[in-house]
Amino acid sequence: MLALSHLARRLDECDARGEIRGEVVLVPFVNPVGAAGWINGVLVGRNDLGGEGNFNRHWPSIGKSVAADARLALGADEIANLHALRRIIGEHADELPEGSEVQKIKKTALQLSFDADVAIDIHCDRDAIMHAYTYESIWPDVSDLCAQTGCEAVLLEDGTQDAGTSTDLFTGTWERVRKELGHLFPIPIGCHSVTLELRGQGDVGEAFASGDADALLKFLRRRGAVAGDPGPLPESLCEATSLAATDLLIAPRGGIVNYKVPLGAYVSRGTVIAEIVDPGADDPLGSAMAIRTRTDGIVASRTLIRFVPRGEIVAKIVGRVSLRSGALLEP
Structure with missing residues (x-):
């Protein structure tokens, strides 16, 4: 605006x-x-x-x-x-x-x-x-x-x-x-x-x-x-790429999003993009669950909210290999 x-x-x-x-x-x-x-x-x-x-x-x-x-x-x-x-x-x-x-x-x-x-x-x-x-x-x-x-x-x-x-x-x-x-x-x-x-x-x-x-x-x-x-x-x-090649990274549980790579970074398949830390665990940092990308590509977007529920999209990686079908803008 x-x-x-x-x-x-x-x-x-x-x-x-x-x-x-x-x-x-x-x-x-x-x-x-x-x-x-x-x-x-x-x-x-x-x-x-x-x-x-x-x-x-x-x-x-x-x-x-x-x-x-x-x-x-x-x-x-x-x-x-x-x-x-x-x-x-x-x-x-x-x-x-x-x-x-x-x-x-x-x-x-x-x-x-x-x-x-x-x-x-x-x-x-x-x-x-x-x-x-x-x-x-x-x-x-x-x-x-x-x-x-x-x-x-x-x-x-x-x-x-x-x-x-x-x-x-x-x-x-x-x-x-x-x-x-x-x-x-x-x-x-x-x-x-x-x-x-x-x-x-x-x-x-x-x-x-x-x-x-x-x-x-x-x-x-x-x-x-x-x-x-x-x-x-x-x-x-x-270069323009298919929306079907975009990897939506989903939080596997609720917790604190701790990003491991910056916005705009080029990453390889399997790279840990973020971790989800459970602040209520006996060892919060030891509880961290890694979220890895399934594609080579660029980190195009992330969530601003760093405390997320399970199922939240925490990042989108724009790649070149088709990964998805259906209503591609949603998880």
Whole structure:
């Protein structure tokens, strides 16, 4: 949110100089309900206290119904199909329910973004390096964003997990329509969606936020939405890898997390990433249980909370060898 505050000022300045060439929709924060979710001085805004679950999941799934409505509206012209599908997706966005605050948030988000060429869902993780999630089908089309922002890991979903993320809504809707009707009509992917993790919560501050805003503005200039020279594109800091190759390290019991390697370290399979210390044991340090990674890769994220329950994800190691299937963002 701080990075977007800096970007908003830069865009206002660009607007005053007449440099806005496209349409840029900037939402300072998508989740005002979660922003009010405080318990005993701790912000627990990721999950709805009213019982509707994780704000970052369970986004509407409209691809099949859009495809059904689009069957008679599409033809041989891909550009015409792009516009027709955006119109139909917009109609479906308007028809989404809004019986609760959470439904209203997600409906409004789609109404603001259904016709976007690029939708960037900006977050920060708990304790993490700069990284991004996107679909295999739009890589390397969004590699300029990842290079410009200095991503040290890019995780690619194959689009089959249906994890209910924003990417599943924005890009996934187009993927579903192509799956249903692509054998009949030329159908582009009309929205390239990227979830961009601006490091971790402990990194929030002026230096990073200002630099990230500069990088996002350069991306907008490079894409022609804002006039001006973005300068040379930085070299990519990583290769994109399959999300299925990410090792989620799970606490085997509750206790104190004692990390043995730093964030961003490259590690080998079998390396002890952390230990879980039981402070109630007769010999707490002697009780430590090692958590080892199953892959060679980079330590991309960790938990900020150092006292964890059993089953908590304590780290994610981004590797190259497939390890998982199913809803890959969850244990």
